[in-house]
Amino acid sequence: MYSDTFIRGMRLKRDQVPSFEEYPFHLPSINTLTELVLHPNVTFFVGENGMGKSTLLEAIAVAFGFNPEGGSLNFNFSTYNSHSVLDEYITLIKGVIRPTDGFFLRAETFYNLATTIEELDRAPGPSPRIIDGFGGTSLHEQSHGESFWATFIHRFRGNGIYLLDEPEAALSPMRQLSMLSRIHDLVGEGSQFMIATHSPLLLSYPGAKIIEFTDEGAQETTLEETSHYQIMKQFFDDKDRMLHYLLK
Template structure:
C-alpha cells in the first residue's frame, strides 16, 4: 500500500473548558502531540474508561460514518450519545480515498442488523442489502457468526475499517478467522484502526500498538502491553493466579 487513508489525528482547537473530555488521557494526548498512524493496522489498548471508544468514534464520525456504526450509507439513530469530540478533530488523510469502509461498534451491532432488515423491507433500487452481508439476516445468526459474516462478505478491500472491540463476539477460533480476513484485506490496500482488549489480536504482525494510560499514550510492542502481560501471567499458571487473586494463597 503506497499511502494510508488516515495519517494523523490532532485537535483543531481546545475543547470547552467544562467538557469531561479534557480529563481523558486520549484527549490530553491529542491536544499535546496528536496521534500519528504509521502502519496499516493500528491498535488502541487501555483500561476500561481510558477513552478508546470516544477516540475512534470521533474519528469515524469525522470520516462520515454513522455514530452508531455501519457503512457511510447508514443513517439510523437510536440514541444520540456520541461526544462532541469529532467537531474538534483535525484529521490528516492520505492521498488515496478509500473505496470501502465500515465502523463497527460491538455495543450497537444489533441496531446495524435491524437497520439492514429495515432497508430490505422497504422498496429500493438494486438487490437486497443483506446480499452483500452473506444473504442471511444478521438477526438469524449468532453474535459471532454475524460479525464474521460481515468481515468475510461485506468488507471488500481498499477500505478503511474502524472497529471497536471486534473480539467482543468472537471465540478464540473466531479471532483467528478475523485475523486471516484482515490479512487478505490488507493485501487489498486496507487500513484498520481498532480498539481492543484481546491479547491475541494485538499480536497481529506489523501492527502499531498504542497503549493508553493515565500518563499518556505510548507506542509499545504488544508483548509489553498490560493486557498481554496480565494474560500470559494468568495462563501460565491459572490455578495459582486465581488463588492469589482471591486471597487464598496465604
C-alpha cells in the same frame, strides 16, 4: 508521515477545547493528546476501560463520515444520540488516495445496525437487498458472533478503511485467529484498519502499530509490553497461584 494511506493521523484542536475538565476531554487518552500518527495498514488502540480509546476511535470514524452507530459511509440512522462531540475538535490528516470501501463496526451498537438493515430491506423499491452484501442471511437470525463474522467476511471488500471497536466481544478465540488471517488478506488488498481491542490475540498482528492508553496518556508500545498481554501471560504461566490469590 505516510502518504500512501487513507488516514495518516489526527490532531486535537487543543486551543478550541472548551474545558479539559469535562467529558470527553478529561479522559486520559484525550487530556494529553496533541497528535497521533497512524500505521498505513493496522493500528491498534489498547487500554483499560475508561481510558477513552473507543471514544477516540468513534471520533475518528465520525470525522471521516461514518455514522456514530456504525455501518458503511452511506448509512445514516440513529437510535440513540450518545456519541461525544470529540469529532468536532479533531483534524484528520488524510493521505493522497481515497478508499473505495469502508465500514465502522462496533460491538455495542451492532444490533441497531442489523435492525436498520432489515427495515431498509423491507421498504418497497427495485434496489438489491442490503443484506445480500452481508452474506444474504438476516444478521438477527444468526448468533452475535456469526453475524459479526458474516459482516467481516462478506461486507469488507478490500481497498477500504475499516474501524473496529472491540470486535473480539462477539468472537471465540478461534474466530479471532481467523480474523487475523482475514485482516492480512484485506491489508494485501490495500486496506487500512484501526481497531480498539482488549484481545492479545488480535494485538499479535505482525508489524502493527499498538498505541496504549493509560492515565499518563497515549504512547506507542509492543504486544509484550501491554498490560493485557502481561496479565494473560502471568495467569497461564502460574494459573493456580493467581487463582489462589484472587479467591482466597
